[in-house]
Amino acid sequence: MSAGTGQTSATASGPDAGRAGTAPDGAARNGTARNGTARSRKLGWALTALTVFMVGDGMETAFLSPYLDALGFDAGRVALLWSAYGASAAIAAWAAGALAQAWGAKRVIMTGAAIWLAMHVVFLVFGVSVGNYSLMLLSFTVRGAGYAMFAFGFLVWVNDEADPRTLHKSVGWYWFAYALGLGVVSSYVAGFTLPVIGQLGTLWLALAFVAAGSAVALFKVPGAVRRRVPLAESLGALVKGITVVRDHPRVGIGGVVRVINTTSFYAFVAFLTTYMVRQIGFSDTEWQLIWGTMLFANVLANIVAGYGAHYLGPRQIITWAGGFGCFVTVLALYFVPTWIGPNFWVTIAIAVLYGLALGMFVPLSALIPQLAGASKGSAIAVLNLGAGASQLVGPLLAALVPALGMTPVVWVIAVLYLVGMVLTQFLKQPTTSGAPSAA
Incomplete structure (x- = not known):
């Protein structure tokens, strides 16, 4: 559009002809710069939300199994817990794209956050604290779906919102934020807190990180603008x-x-x-x-x-x-x-x-x-x-x-x-x- 405007203005005569030709181009450049800045700001908030959430989600990774072993749960039941979590996460990760097409990425993100928070409370209060393995298994499994909906819903959001010219970089930053939170920061935070507040206290602290990341996503990350696809059509395309x-x-x-x-x-x-x-x-x-x-x-x-x-x-x-x-x-x-x-x-x-x-x-x-x-x-x-x-x-x-x-x-x-x-x-x-x- 700016090229066309410039060509039209270049045919104008008089002392203001040059300014008439350059002003729209300058405005377009300013508008592009503002759009780029706004897009970068939104992406920055999104990556912040993802990193903080994943810190909470990953804090348990290196100590939950020995902790449950110390509580008397044998290796078979601990492995079943992680297997059920993985199955749930795999299905939710597979479906996240289709759900995002039908509902919008932000709705998937916030639904995943709500599931994670609710199920983590059930896991700790009615499962771990009282030794109820059945509720531990149920809540941990459903929580796996919440994690996947949040994380992979954000991947869809990034693909929707990123500048197409820099999409590969944006996706790279997504995976950097994901891995930084899930594995690196979470492990160091847990390494610091375990001697201070113990395993159960660290699991409760994880809830605070997830809640904080979810709050950033809710208040600072806008919904992506895209054409909604009927859920049946979206899921059908996924299966095909x-x-x-x-x-x-x-x-x-x-x-x-x-x-x-x-x-x-x-x-x-x-x-x-x-x-x-x-x-x-x-x-x-x-x-x-x-x-x-x-x-x-x-x-x-x-x-x-x-x-x-x-x-x-x-x-x-x-x-x-x-x-x-x-x-x-x-x-x-x-x-x-x-x-x-x-x-x-x-x-x-x-x-x-x-x-x-x-x-x-x-x-x-x-x-x-x-x-x-x-x-x-x-x-x-x-x-x-x-x-x-x-x-x-x-x-x-x-x-x-x-x-x-x-x-x-x-x-x-x-x-x-x-x-x-x-x-x-x-x-x-x-x-x-x-x-x-x-x-």
Whole structure:
């Protein structure tokens, strides 16, 4: 529009002709700058809300399992708790996009927040405090859906509100805020509060962080402006999107690799944390610091993996830095402390390498949509489903520990990464019309 206005004004005569031609362009530039500033401000508030919420959601990750073990809940019931949470989160993450299309992203976000807050209170008051496992299982499961609706509803919001020219950067910042809150800040905060207010007090403090993040989302994050889609139509399109796996089998293989990516992380949440504290002898605070530093390394790996994929090819990074790296570090993170005891610095060094290896699967997010032709959105949905499914598969593997023992389960998890290395070799875009395949 500004170009057209400038051309029209350029034909004007008289001493004010030049000003007539430049004023609209200047106004347009000012308007664009104001729109950009407003958009950045909204995005900043959104990322703040997400980070604070995820701090509360992630505070329990490295200590809840040993805490429940100390309360008398065996490893099988703890693993079932995490498995049910993962299943609920996976379904909610899969459906969040469709619900956001029908309701609007902010409504999904705030519904997720309300579910999380209500179910966390039930979990603590009527479950943990009185030892009622049935209510713990129910409330924790439903709370998983609340977390996914909040987090993935925000991902839809960012896609709606971000400047299309800088969408990739905005989404990158989304994942940075998500990981920063969920893993890094939450672990360090819990490491500080556990010796002061204990496990139950820290779980109550998590509620305060989630409430604060929800309040920021409610009052400072506007609803996205978009065309609403009827819920039945939106859910129907979501279900049809699974046919991308039939039409493009490599997308399905990529989804399996995405499941493998974080399976060890969620399995370790369910059983390794307890083992490190109860058997190896790390204090709660020491393990929180190890866990938080591992996740900080994982955040940095997102950037390293992107550059590595650019220069070496995505499949090379996923296969060797990701798959083989996780195979080695999963085994090392279990066996080395088992052999040498609670050596903080050796263990934290291994944890950093493990966090970096986990992050080397990041190129999947760019590679898999390239294999789906015009169905890129459905391919992304498959990746999201894989991410959620790992929250189910990991704890299910952890549930095998009482029957098989810890060492065999760790080996099963490690070998999955070797399987992932093989599967990654199929994630090669076929050449068409002489075009080079994706490396």
